[in-house]
Structures are given as C-alpha cells and as structure tokens.
Amino acid sequence: xxxxxxxxxxxxxxxxxxxxxxxxxxxxxxxxxxxxxxxxxxxxxxxxxxxxxxxxxxxxxxxxxxxxxxxxxxxxxxxxxxxxxxxxxxxxxxxxxxxxxxxxxxxxxxxxxxxxxxxxxxxxxxxxxxxxxxxxxxxxxxxxxxxxxxxxxxxxxxxxxxxxxxxxxxxxxxxxxxxxxxxxxxxxxxxxxxxxxxxxxxxxxxxxxxxxxxxxxxxxxxxxxxxxxxxxxxxxxxxxxxxxxxxxxxxxxxxxxxxxxxxxxxxxxxxxxxxxxxxxxxxxxxxxxxxxxxxxxxxxxxxxxxxxxxxxxxxxxxxxxxxxxxxxxxxxxxxxxxxxxxxxxxxxxxxxxxxxxxxxxxxxxxxxxxxxxxxxxxxxxxxxxxxxxxxxxxxxxxxxxxxxxxxxxxxxxxxxxxxxxxxxxxxxxxxxxxxxxxxxxxxxxxxxxxxxxxxxxxxxxxxxxxxxxxxxxxxxxxxxxxx
Amino acid sequence: xxxxxxxxxxxxxxxxxxxxxxxxxxxxxxxxxxxxxxxxxxxxxxxxxxxxxxxxxxxxxxxxxxxxxxxxxxxxxxxxxxxxxxxxxxxxxxxxxxxxxxxxxxxxxxxxxxxxxxxxxxxxxxxxxxxxxxxxxxxxxxxxxxxxxxxxxxxxxxxxxxxxxxxxxxxxxxxxxxxxxxxxxxxxxxxxxxxxxxxxxxxxxxxxxxxxxxxxxxxxxx
Numbered sequence: 001x002x003x004x005x006x007x008x009x010x011x012x013x014x015x016x017x018x019x020x021x022x023x024x025x026x027x028x029x030x031x032x033x034x035x036x037x038x039x040x041x042x043x044x045x046x047x048x049x050x051x052x053x054x055x056x057x058x059x060x061x062x063x064x065x066x067x068x069x070x071x072x073x074x075x076x077x078x079x080x081x082x083x084x085x086x087x088x089x090x091x092x093x094x095x096x097x098x099x100x101x102x103x104x105x106x107x108x109x110x111x112x113x114x115x116x117x118x119x120x121x122x123x124x125x126x127x128x129x130x131x132x133x134x135x136x137x138x139x140x141x142x143x144x145x146x147x148x149x150x151x152x153x154x155x156x157x158x159x160x161x162x163x164x165x166x167x168x169x170x171x172x173x174x175x176x177x178x179x180x181x182x183x184x185x186x187x188x189x190x191x192x193x194x195x196x197x198x199x200x201x202x203x204x205x206x207x208x209x210x211x212x213x214x215x216x217x218x219x220x221x222x223x224x225x226x227x228x229x230x231x232x233x234x235x236x237x238x239x240x241x242x243x244x245x246x247x248x249x250x251x252x253x254x255x256x257x258x259x260x261x262x263x264x265x266x267x268x269x270x271x272x273x274x275x276x277x278x279x280x281x282x283x284x285x286x287x288x289x290x291x292x293x294x295x296x297x298x299x300x301x302x303x304x305x306x307x308x309x310x311x312x313x314x315x316x317x318x319x320x321x322x323x324x325x326x327x328x329x330x331x332x333x334x335x336x337x338x339x340x341x342x343x344x345x346x347x348x349x350x351x352x353x354x355x356x357x358x359x360x361x362x363x364x365x366x367x368x369x370x371x372x373x374x375x376x377x378x379x380x381x382x383x384x385x386x387x388x389x390x391x392x393x394x395x396x397x398x399x400x401x402x403x404x405x406x407x408x409x410x411x412x413x414x415x416x417x418x419x420x421x422x423x424x425x426x427x428x429x430x431x432x433x434x435x436x437x438x439x440x441x442x443x444x445x446x447x448x449x450x451x452x453x454x455x456x457x458x459x460x461x462x463x464x465x466x467x468x469x470x471x472x473x474x475x476x477x478x479x480x481x482x483x
Numbered sequence: 484x485x486x487x488x489x490x491x492x493x494x495x496x497x498x499x500x501x502x503x504x505x506x507x508x509x510x511x512x513x514x515x516x517x518x519x520x521x522x523x524x525x526x527x528x529x530x531x532x533x534x535x536x537x538x539x540x541x542x543x544x545x546x547x548x549x550x551x552x553x554x555x556x557x558x559x560x561x562x563x564x565x566x567x568x569x570x571x572x573x574x575x576x577x578x579x580x581x582x583x584x585x586x587x588x589x590x591x592x593x594x595x596x597x598x599x600x601x602x603x604x605x606x607x608x609x610x611x612x613x614x615x616x617x618x619x620x621x622x623x624x625x626x627x628x629x630x631x632x633x634x635x636x637x638x639x640x641x642x643x644x645x646x647x648x649x650x651x652x653x654x655x656x657x658x659x660x661x662x663x664x665x666x667x668x669x670x671x672x673x674x675x676x677x678x679x680x681x682x683x684x685x686x687x688x689x690x691x692x693x694x695x696x697x698x699x700x701x702x703x704x705x
Contacts, residue, residue: 128662135669136675139676142683149686151691151698158683169643173653179654180608192662193661193665
C-alpha cells in the first residue's frame with residue numbers, strides 16, 4: 001500500500017476503531033500503536049521524498065514536497081510521544097475522579113482524528129481543502145478542551161470555537177478572493193485552487209485582489225496561530241484542556257496554521273511587489289511578541305504561562321518568516337521545530353507536576369526536584385531550552401533571527417531584545433521556585449511516562465550543538481521554497 | 484446585453500437584496516424561534532439566487548451547490564436548531580439588552596464600508612452576479628455584528644451560520660462558486676460544527692442552568 005495513503009488512513013481508521021472499542025485496558029496501547037504506525041509511515045515517506053523529490057497523491061489533490069514533509073514528520077513524531085505520555089497521565093486523571101471512561105474514549109478517538117485533520121491540512125494541494133481541514137482540526141479539539149466539563153473549561157472551549165470560527169471565516173473569504181484572482185488567470189478548470197498550479201502563475205495574479213486576500217488569510221489563519229490581537233482563545237484553551245491536548249495544540253496546531261499562512265505568503269509575494277506580505281507578517285509578529293511577553297509576567301497558572309510563551313514564540317517565528325530570505329526562513333523553520341519539541345516536552349512535565357501537586361497554580365507547586373527529580377529536572381531543562389539558553393537548539397534559531405534582524409531591520413532589534421528579556425525574567429523567575437523550594441505533594445497511582453520529555457529535549461540539545469547534514473539540506477530546501 | 488441576461492441579473496440582485504434585508508431582520512430579531520426561521524429563509528433565498536446564476540450561465544456544478552444549500556441551510560440546519568431549542572427548552576428566550584436602533588445604524592455603517600471595500604474587486608470580476616459581492620461582504624459583517632451583540636448561545640451560532648451564508652454568496656458572486664470538493668468539505672464542516680455545538684450546549688446548560696454566555700466571561704487576565 002502507498003505510504004502516503006497509509007499515513008492518512010491509520011489515524012482515520014484508528015480514530016473510528018477507538019470509538020467502537022471504547023475504553024479498555026489496552027485502549028491507550030492501541031492509541032500508541034496507531035501513532036507509532038503514523039510516525040513510521042511519515043518517516044518512510046520523508047525518506048522517500050528526500051530521495052526522490054516531490055510527488056502527488058490522489059491525482060493532484062495532495063502534494064508532498066520538502067516543505068510540508070518536514071512538518072508531517074514533526075507532527076507525527078510529537079503525536080507519537082504525546083500518545084505515550086497521555087497513557088499514564090489520563091489514567092491518573094481518571095483515578096483522581098476528574099475523568100470518566102466515556103470521556104477517555106472521546107479523548108482517544110478525537111486525538112487520532114485531530115492527527116488526521118492536521119496531516120490532511122499539511123499535505124493537501126488544494127487551498128480550499130486546506131481550509132476545510134483547518135476547520136475540522138478546530139472541531140475535533142473543541143470537545144477535548146471541554147473534556148473536564150468544569151465551568152472554566154466550557155468557557156475556554158466556547159471561546160475557542162467562536163473565535164477560531166470567526167477567524168477561519170475570514171480565512172475562507174481570503175480563499176474565495178484568492179480563487180477569484182486565480183480564476184482570472186487559470187480559467188474555470190477547477191485547478192485554480194491547486195497550489196502547484198497557482199505557484200506557476202503567481203506573478204500574473206491581480207495585486208489588489210491578492211493584497212486583500214492575503215490580509216484576510218493572515219488574520220484568519222493568524223487567529224489559529226495565536227497572533228495578537230486575536231490570541232485570547234489560546235491561553236484559555238491551553239490552561240483548561242487536558243495537558244496532552246495543550247501539548248498538541250501548542251506544539252502542532254499552531255505550526256499547521258502558520259504553515260497555511262506560509263503557503264499563501266509564497267503566492268502573495270509573487271503577486272504583490274514591494275514585500276507587502278512580509279511587512280504585514282513582521283508587524284503582526286512583533287506585536288504578538290511584545291503583547292505575549294508582557295502578559296507572561298502576570299500569569300499565576302502554569303499552563304497559562306506556557307501558553308503565553310507559545311504565543312510569544314509564534315510571534316517571533318512569524319516575524320522571522322516576514323523578514324524572508326534564505327537565512328530568516330531557515331531560522332524560522334528551525335525555530336518552529338525546536339519550539340514544537342521543547343514546548344510539548346514542557347507541557348508533559350507541567351502536566352505531571354500539576355497532577356502531583358493537585359493544582360495548576362504556580363504558587364502551590366513547590367520543590368519538584370524533591371518529589372520527583374526527573375520531573376523537576378525535566379521542567380528546569382525544558383524551561384532553559386525554551387528561553388533560548390545555549391547549548392539548546394532554540395538558542396541557535398533565536399540567535400539567527402536576531403542577527404538577521406540586526407543586519408536587515410535594525411529598528412526591530414530593541415523590541416525583540418526587550419520582549420525576549422521580559423519573557424526570560426518572567427518565566428525563569430516563576431519556574432525556579434517551583435523546581436526548588438519546599439514541598440507537600442502526593443505520589444501518583446500510575447508512574448508517569450517521562451521518556452518523551454527527555455527524547456524531545458535530547459533532540460533539541462543535539463540540534464543546538466550539531467545539526468545533521470541531511471537535516472540542514474532539508475531545511476535549506478524548504479527555506480528556498482519559501483523564497 | 485440581451486433581455487434574458489438582464490432579467491436574470493435583476494433577479495440575482497433582487498435575491499441578494501432580500502438576503503441583505505434578512506440579515507438586518509435577523510439583527511433585529513430578539514426571539515430565538517423567529518430568528519431560526521429567518522435564517523432558513525435566508526438559506527432558501529441563497530439557493531434561489533444560486534439557481535438563477537446556474538440557469539443563466541449553464542454552470543452545471545452550481546446546480547449541485549444550490550441543492551446543497553437547500554438541503555443543508557434551508558432544511559437540515561434549521562431543523563437541528565429547532566430540535567435543539569425544543570430539547571433545551573429555550574423557546575421563550577428573549578434577548579433583553581440589545582438596543583435595536585443603534586444596532587441598525589451600526590449595521591448601515593458596516594454595509595457602506597462593505598460596499599466600498601468590495602467595489603474595486605467587483606469591477607475586476609466578469610461574472611453576471613458581480614454586483615452582489617458588496618452585499619455578500621455586508622452580510623458577513625452584519626452576521627459578525629450579530630455575534631458580537633448577542634448574549635445567548637443559540638443566536639450566536641445562528642450569527643455564525645449567517646456569516647457562512649454571506650461567504651457562500653461571495654463565492655458565487657465573484658467566481659461562480661468554489662470547486663465542488665471544497666464546497667462539500669465546507670458543508671461537512673458546518674454540519675459537524677453545528678452537531679458538536681449541540682452537544683456542547685447541553686454541557687453548558689448542565690453546568691450553568693442557562694444558555695446565557697455572559698456566564699462564560701470568567702477567564703480573564705487579572
């Protein structure tokens with residue numbers, strides 16, 4: 001069977017299967033096996049694309065090139081580690097009486113369907129289907145955010161649905177305008193939404209329509225990326241949903257939404273002279289970065305704080321892609337990878353830490369290093385990594401973004417440095433007493449799965465010290481495609 | 484331009500105006516059941532206008548879109564919403580706190596903005612229905628306004644769906660509709676979305692004993 005079809009079929013089928021079999025003792029293992037299958041298929045697919053170049057699937061409906069295969073591999077990998085993490089985590093939540101068996105069933109099947117929608121969004125060649133898959137990704141996660149059925153989680157899920165729904169409606173209008181611009185060039189052949197066709201004629205697309213279209217697309221998909229000022233859903237959804245959901249929302253969904261913007265940016269850049277799309281992205285990126293950095297210092301809830309940190313990093317990445325060019329694009333892609341891995345690792349440790357202490361309030365989480373040194377060190381190292389301390393990979397990408405900004409957009413440097421500094425002070429000042437300090441925590445009924453944390457951090461560390469040559473080639477290739 | 488085309492162009496403009504009027508009517512409707520009926524009527528008008536475009540231009544796939552609109556927006560979604568209202572027993576819900584004259588004036592301003600934004604684009608379009616692009620954008624914006632001012636959950640969702648109606652009108656007026664596979668996908672998303680929201684309403688009600696979303700304003704930055 002074709003690797004690509006396999007990769008899409010596994011999460012879809014296993015999602016249905018997990019609904020049918022319900023909550024059994026082996027259901028978490030089935031979830032892991034399905035995620036492992038998806039990951040293996042995507043890894044083999046990546047090897048195939050790297051060796052043989054881009055390819056289509058299902059006619060021209062799906063298209064895999066070096067840009068999206070990189071996101072596919074990352075998505076499948078974080079999906080796998082999250083499913084490993086979520087096994088004992090969700091069992092503990094059940095023992096604590098926060099979740100019931102039917103909700104665990106809902107969680108697992110929706111998790112797999114969520115993976116399916118994200119992989120479909122990443123690999124589709126049709127910008128309309130991209131929209132459909134992005135909206136479907138919201139729909140699969142709405143009920144996951146409200147999984148605990150507490151007043152706060154219901155509110156978070158409602159906000160998530162309405163804000164992202166409104167945002168994505170803007171993106172649909174942008175897509176309609178894009179289709180309109182494309183149809184004038186490509187004719188009514190039904191190819192006018194296919195990215196591979198669009199990219200060939202991007203120079204002929206009407207600039208005024210494309211400018212308007214890109215604004216709508218950026219605001220629309222930007223809502224899902226968490227770009228200010230429409231970022232309000234993100235901290236709520238991350239803080240109130242179960243931790244594995246926070247990990248995949250932060251590590252994967254934001255990336256996929258940003259990927260959608262990148263695909264559209266390539267077209268807008270071709271059509272509009274003068275770097276209009278890039279400037280817009282730089283503006284939104286900087287605004288987001290600053291807003292998030294200053295909100296960071298006021299947080300009391302640990303998951304909320306790291307959610308704001310995600311917004312901050314998404315702002316930085318958007319800024320990097322806004323600058324454009326080989327170096328900035330390379331740095332942006334690297335930063336996306338590093339952020340996904342580090343942030344999901346942090347959410348894994350945060351999940352266990354708050355489970356142990358029975359709260360998400362940071363002032364009540366103390367002395368993790370005494371309760372469980374592994375979790376304590378995991379959180380400490382993860383925090384150092386996300387704050388951009390050398391030798392972790394985030395340092396490498398942030399350094400590249402900063403130096404590139406200094407060289408080409410010096411006016412932005414003070415803003416970047418200020419925001420990064422504020423973020424560092426806020427996060428580090430709060431994590432330090434949580435890791436060290438006195439404690440009164442209880443043991444967990446199921447031993448936490450902590451391996452994923454260190455696998456993620458090890459990769460981040462390795463990339464900080466040494467990027468394997470095939471990875472460099474791959475990033476270069478993808479960065480070149482972004483122009 | 485022969486008489487036939489000009490007649491259908493007028494029909495399309497007429498239907499588009501009816502859609503806009505219905506958007507205003509929905510904005511001013513305080514009760515939940517008439518609101519759903521207005522939404523169904525808007526879906527029906529949308530279907531008729533798509534049919535006229537399909538008939539005039541001979542675009543076969545637009546008949547499919549029209550059928551999809553009729554089934555989904557004029558029948559299935561209003562039916563689901565009616566069912567929800569019955570099961571949730573919110574038939575008597577009335578929005579108390581909206582100031583209708585002010586809302587209407589805000590709506591008129593939005594329509595003017597929408598027409599101005601759409602003007603340069605519709606001039607570039609060659610479709611028979613290009614004049615309605617401004618109306619489509621106005622419908623989207625009015626639905627948006629409705630979502631902002633409503634405090635009950637079901638009217639907010641109706642606003643969300645009305646926004647989708649406006650987007651659909653935009654797609655048919657600027658380009659004779661999106662490719663069928665995309666339209667089917669969008670329809671599926673909307674349907675699944677409403678079903679999930681239905682589940683969600685019960686969760687909200689169970690927790691708060693009402694569907695007033697002012698209960699959902701606790702999570703804020705302090």
